[in-house]
Amino acid sequence: MTGELWWVPSAIVLGVVCVVVALLVGLARRRTSARERALAEATAERSRVASIALVRADDLVEANADELAFAVAQFGEGATRDFAAALALSTRQLKEAFALQQKLDDGIPDSETERRRWTEQIAQLADEATTRLQAQTRDFSSRRGLERDAPLLLEKLQRRLDRVADRVAAGAASLARLSRTYSASALASIGDNAGRAQAALGEAHAATDAAAAQLAADTARPVGDQLQAAEHGLFRAGKLLDAIETGEDRLHLGFAALARALDAADVELAEARTLRDAHEEPDARVDLNRVIAEADAALGELRRSARLSDPAADLAGLRETMDGLDVIRSDARNRQLRLDNARGALSGALLAVRSQLTVTRDFITGQPGQVGADARTRLAESERQLTLALAETDPVAALDGARRAMTLATDADALARFDVR
Structure with missing residues (x-):
């Protein structure tokens, strides 16, 4: 009894599986059938389009054979040579297309791939022949209108x-x-x-x-x-x-x-001259003099009354000259700015190093015998650097000397206080 009951669920499961498999097979068959119908419909549509194109091309070839005869009579063989060549090529293409159509229509079974390929070739050959002959027809229609008018x-x-x-x-x-x-x-x-x-x-x-x-x-x-x-x-x-x-x-x-560029160049030259006259560095004044002279000569040549101008080339040459001037002028400005900044910072640096030297000297003097030679040496070198800075005419060099003196003075102070401790 127990064995019989065990087989009942197994039979139910097997039945369900069979039903599912049957459904899946039926669905697959329906999908395959739908695809086949769609493919067949597409092939039939392509075949219909190709047949229409073939008929149209055949009619056009026949009509253009007469049209060519009329054109030769009116314009001569030389003027219609391209027309004759176009008609001959289109006729050959049409024969090839009809041969392919015959292969589709005969009783010999063809694969679906072959039928699709031949159908596409027929449509392409017919369309090319039609397009070529229509162009020739338009050309000779235009020529006839030209002759008429x-x-x-x-x-x-x-x-x-x-x-x-x-x-x-x-x-x-x-x-x-x-x-x-x-x-x-x-x-x-x-x-x-x-x-x-x-x-x-x-x-x-x-x-x-x-x-x-x-x-x-x-x-x-x-x-x-x-x-x-x-x-x-x-x-x-x-x-x-x-x-x-x-x-x-x-x-x-x-x-x-x-002309506008020359006027702008005059303004730049005036600025360059002002910078040259006020600059403190001889080398910078020499460089500015050189580029100012070159620019003056270039502007004078461009303004020479008897000179024939090439505006594009002249503008390019003037821009190159003024670019050279601008490079030297910018460098000179930076150098003058460096001098001005150094001069502004120098007074503060000198005040600071003098104050530090006073503090350090007073500390060492107030601790006789306790501060070693290292601190005293740095103090002496700091005072020497300060003296050199005060004698320097170049504010940048003077500022550098004052900063070196300050570094030595602070080092001397630190060493002195370490010795005392």
């Missing part, structure tokens, strides 16, 4: 030629005027712009003359290339002339900045 465009170009010719003359006059103020290095970036603009204008003139002659002859030959050449020539001339105007503004701004 050629008389009006030619008239506008001829009016622009006159305006640009006036600008070329003004640009040449500006460069001539600038050359009287600025050096060749300052004008290097724009110095030959008027000549280059004149050459570009000449090319534009030649192109418009050729287009006008062709239109006057009433031939079927296109004039779009001549009109575009004229447009490009006018564009290049305009950019070159714009650069002259921009360069002139830049030079004038630089020249004004140089």
